[in-house]
Amino acid sequence: MLQEQNSRLLIQLEQDLEHLSFQNFEPLEKLTSALKLIRQALNKLKEFLGAYPFKDAHEQINFFKYIKPSFYQWQIYYTELYTIEAGFPFGDTDKQVDYLNQELHYFERFFQQYAFLYQYYKLDADELDNIYFIRGEEIQSVLLPEVPDVNPGFATSCDYLFSKFKAFEKLKSWVIEKLLYLKKNPASPLQLSSDSDEMKWTGDTINLAEIGIGIYHTKQLNNGTATLTEIFRWLEDRLQVKIGIPSKRLSELRRRKRLSRTKYLDEMKESVVLKLDKDDEFESIR
Numbered sequence: 299m300l301q302e303q304n305s306r307l308l309i310q311l312e313q314d315l316e317h318l319s320f321q322n323f324e325p326l327e328k329l330t331s332a333l334k335l336i337r338q339a340l341n342k343l344k345e346f347l348g349a350y351p352f353k354d355a356h357e358q359i360n361f362f363k364y365i366k367p368s369f370y371q372w373q374i375y376y377t378e379l380y381t382i383e384a385g386f387p388f389g390d391t392d393k394q395v396d397y398l399n400q401e402l403h404y405f406e407r408f409f410q411q412y413a414f415l416y417q418y419y420k421l422d423a424d425e426l427d428n429i430y431f432i433r434g435e436e437i438q439s440v441l442l443p444e445v446p447d448v449n450p451g452f453a454t455s456c457d458y459l460f461s462k463f464k465a466f467e468k469l470k471s472w473v474i475e476k477l478l479y480l481k482k483n484p485a486s487p488l489q490l491s492s493d494s495d496e497m498k499w500t501g502d503t504i505n506l507a508e509i510g511i512g513i514y515h516t517k518q519l520n521n522g523t524a525t526l527t528e529i530f531r532w533l534e535d536r537l538q539v540k541i542g543i544p545s546k547r548l549s550e551l552r553r554r555k556r557l558s559r560t561k562y563l564d565e566m567k568e569s570v571v572l573k574l575d576k577d578d579e580f581e582s583i584r
Contacts, residue, residue: 301365303346304365307342307343307346307369308365311335311336311339312372315335315336315372316542318331318335319540320503320504320540320541321503325383325490328380329376329377329380332372332376333373333376333377336369336372336373336376339369340369340370343365343366343369344449344452347361347451355428355432358433359427359431359432361431362431362432362433362453362454362456362457363427363431363456363457363460366452367457367464370457370461371464371465371468373461374462374465374466375468378469382401382469382473383490385397388487388490389487391485391486391487394476394480394487395480398476398477398480399477401469402474405466405470405473408462408466409463409466412463415456415459419460419463429455431454431455431457432454433450433451433454434450479531486535488535489535489538497538498537498538499533499537499538499539503539503540503541503542506533506539507530507541507542507547509533509562510526510529510541510544511548511551512560512563514526514529519532526544527544530542530544530547
């Protein structure tokens with residue numbers, strides 16, 4: 299029962315966070331909204347734990363080694379992401395590359411600092427699980443970071459560190475993705491936040507996804523050689539919005555049952571035709 303509830307709760311949290319990533323929020327607003335969702339999920343996780351105590355040590359180890367870090371990683375991820383975005387330099391590609399390389403070095407240094415436990419995590423070893431993931435087992439060691447969770451009933455020696463490993467791996471991938479973009483587009487600095495003097499997409503991101511998909515399939519960019527991912531990233535850069543992963547957005551359109559799969563493009567066509575028809579009527583009256 300506990301495992302099923304935890305799985306459903308995690309799926310819901312990650313869906314909510316994914317939806318949040320598609321919204322056009324400033325970094326602080328995104329952090330605040332994300333932390334609210336994450337803390338609500340963690341509180342429910344604590345409630346589940348109170349209602350369904352562990353049956354044995356194996357169940358407790360599984361919870362603190364895998365389940366709790368799957369939730370808590372997101373709190374670390376969004377907090378660190380905000381710090382990165384808040385200090386991100388704008389308008390200079392070389393400075394952006396240097397900045398991102400520094401962040402990459404920070405993550406690598408963290409993994410090296412806790413090299414033994416990081417290998418334990420990567421190998422999914424279990425020889426020391428009874429020490430690392432059982433409540434009340436204290437380890438006095440410089441190998442472990444200070445644990446911020448003050449609730450002894452909801453923390454063990456290593457669940458926070460495993461959460462941080464998960465979060466930092468995701469952040470490392472995020473940084474590498476940005477560096478690859480700058481390598482491919484050395485003359486186009488990244489824009490992670492909005493500029494009030496520039497155009498900004500304020501509609502639903504699925505509508506912009508429809509436009510991007512339409513551009514791709516009608517081969518309107520670079521003589522038809524631009525990929526869908528490149529088109530999405532180009533639209534994101536120009537309109538200061540996060541559209542998301544092309545395959546997921548395509549899946550959203552395919553799942554539509556009651557709505558037209560191209561609802562926004564249909565509305566756009568109808569609006570343009572209506573405008574032209576009204577202009578024709580006005581011209582005929584004149």
